[in-house]
Amino acid sequence: DSMIKCILYLHQPLGFKVFLLHFITRSVNASSTIKRLKGIKEVLGQVEYKMITPFDILPSFYAVRIGRVLCDMVPCGPDEVEQAVKNAHAAYLKWSKLAGMERARVMLEAARIIRRDEIAKVEVINNGKSITEARVDIDVAWQCIEYYAGLAGTLSGQHIQLPGGSFAYTRREPLGVCVGIGAWNYPFQIAAWKSAPALACGNAMVFKPSPMTPVTAVMLAEIYAQAGVPEGLFNVVQGGAETGSLLCHHPMVAKVSFTGSVPTGKKIMEMSAKGVKPVTLELGGKSPLIIFKDSELENAVKGALMANFLSQGEVCCNGTRVFVQREIMPQFLEEVVKRTKAIPVGDPLLDGTRMGALISRPHLERVLGFISEAKKQGAKVLCGGEPFVPSDSKLKGGYFMTPCVLDNCRDDMTCVKEEIFGPVMSVLPFDTEEEVIERANNTTFGLAAGVFTRDVARAHRVAENLQAGTCFINNYNISPVEVPFGGYKMSGFGRENGQVTIEYYSQLKTVVVEMGDVESLF
Numbered sequence: 001d002s003m004i005k006c007i008l009y010l011h012q013p014l015g016f017k018v019f020l021l022h023f024i025t026r027s028v029n030a031s032s033t034i035k036r037l038k039g040i041k042e043v044l045g046q047v048e049y050k051m052i053t054p055f056d057i058l059p060s061f062y063a064v065r066i067g068r069v070l071c072d073m074v075p076c077g078p079d080e081v082e083q084a085v086k087n088a089h090a091a092y093l094k095w096s097k098l099a100g101m102e103r104a105r106v107m108l109e110a111a112r113i114i115r116r117d118e119i120a121k122v123e124v125i126n127n128g129k130s131i132t133e134a135r136v137d138i139d140v141a142w143q144c145i146e147y148y149a150g151l152a153g154t155l156s157g158q159h160i161q162l163p164g165g166s167f168a169y170t171r172r173e174p175l176g177v178c179v180g181i182g183a184w185n186y187p188f189q190i191a192a193w194k195s196a197p198a199l200a201c202g203n204a205m206v207f208k209p210s211p212m213t214p215v216t217a218v219m220l221a222e223i224y225a226q227a228g229v230p231e232g233l234f235n236v237v238q239g240g241a242e243t244g245s246l247l248c249h250h251p252m253v254a255k256v257s258f259t260g261s262v263p264t265g266k267k268i269m270e271m272s273a274k275g276v277k278p279v280t281l282e283l284g285g286k287s288p289l290i291i292f293k294d295s296e297l298e299n300a301v302k303g304a305l306m307a308n309f310l311s312q313g314e315v316c317c318n319g320t321r322v323f324v325q326r327e328i329m330p331q332f333l334e335e336v337v338k339r340t341k342a343i344p345v346g347d348p349l350l351d352g353t354r355m356g357a358l359i360s361r362p363h364l365e366r367v368l369g370f371i372s373e374a375k376k377q378g379a380k381v382l383c384g385g386e387p388f389v390p391s392d393s394k395l396k397g398g399y400f401m402t403p404c405v406l407d408n409c410r411d412d413m414t415c416v417k418e419e420i421f422g423p424v425m426s427v428l429p430f431d432t433e434e435e436v437i438e439r440a441n442n443t444t445f446g447l448a449a450g451v452f453t454r455d456v457a458r459a460h461r462v463a464e465n466l467q468a469g470t471c472f473i474n475n476y477n478i479s480p481v482e483v484p485f486g487g488y489k490m491s492g493f494g495r496e497n498g499q500v501t502i503e504y505y506s507q508l509k510t511v512v513v514e515m516g517d518v519e520s521l522f
């Protein structure tokens, strides 16, 4: 947690002038961030530079995951965390007193302000994914805020009749200051998925993005501020494990919602347990995708690609164990390999690109390491699995690789058992429904699962028997915001999105009203 390095280079379209920008060292809340952005002008007064704000992104703003540092961030320590939580608490006291409909109006304004293309560009630079996918992420983010704005005015309790005219009623009340801790794979979207239901219920949020992708959550803070939330209602603190741990231990924090790996999830739960804080854990997966021989093959192949190659394979709910019924294996493999080879890898800012760069050099090496180990254990690489160097010289140092399909896989191989978090599909043959369900469930994870078949009864039977928080039938990796998302088993608990998430960001108060005399036993 010493110094988190992430430097931002701006290229001019002509002449290759490089501007180094140090910004947002400790972004405690939106207004201080804005001040800091403005402060850059003074700090870098002597240097030739262009001022950027999130809504002033230059067409030449250009830096992808190409091995360059974007900006220097200093992790927030106890003082900043204290300031962020206190600010958030003060904002919560105001925000929670507003009518749900008033909160809805502010949130709808935030959803409206989110401008897809500008933020998507920064997200590409932040994360390395293709611009096409980043645009979808930003759309999903504003849709999520819009959806929970719609629910903010519907929060209500129950009226319960009791004997003698007495009654009780329940009130759905906010929790207070909620903490969101995010992973690096969907930086802006995760910040929206966590803050939207939190804010709709009347809470405040202190959000810590992953130190790998610190930038776009700050843009969301600015958007909420512009939309008119009380100052400090959505704060961003930068940092890694130490900052996250300060947040989880803080006595004024009422809840922690975490997205990340299983080992960190366990720590978050332990730390939160000390303060008896509820947690939502969105953790990793090793999800199965089952393709029966009666499937519409083209759709099944497209589904397998969607299940494996979005965001360079860095997706928690990816269906990376692709079980294919033996009779159709040759046709499936031929088609899936043909389409995988055709995926355009390269400059993620270009519209034609479908796969960008992985998050970091060590992560790329880890993913390639899984492939070498798979080969040693007997898997056959049908395509990809190599580092990729784009022809554009600016991208030479990037963390690119070609998407990989592995054949001859067995259930006991490391590539089939462990989450790779990269573009690596493991294909496994199966014979019967009973057998494949047992093998699909033979994992400690349970985030998602998929089944392709034309047999309606089989589809629902298989979905019922798969141990996973989400089961896709005849598609994969679509996540409309109306639909709850979350895990079974070690993939976590609690849900994000959908109506049910209101329950994870609120608490129920029961008020019992006596209309008669007190009948005392004493």
Ligand SMILES: NC(=O)C1=CN([C@@H]2O[C@H](COP(=O)(O)OP(=O)(O)OC[C@H]3O[C@@H](n4cnc5c(N)ncnc54)[C@H](O)[C@@H]3O)[C@@H](O)[C@H]2O)C=CC1
Binding pocket: 181, 182, 183, 184, 185, 186, 208, 209, 210, 211, 239, 240, 241, 242, 243, 244, 245, 248, 259, 260, 261, 262, 264, 265, 267, 268, 281, 282, 283, 284, 285, 315, 316, 317, 419, 421, 447, 491, 492
């Ligand atoms: N289920 C889901 O919705 C998703 C799950 N993931 C999972 O996340 C993992 C990849 O993301 P990473 O960022 O590498 O995960 P990670 O667990 O290393 O970090 C996640 C976040 O936790 C913070 N953190 C790390 N140690 C901490 C500690 N001791 N106390 C408090 N905070 C701490 C990090 O700074 C980061 O913000 C994968 O395993 C993936 O499956 C990723 C995206 C979505």
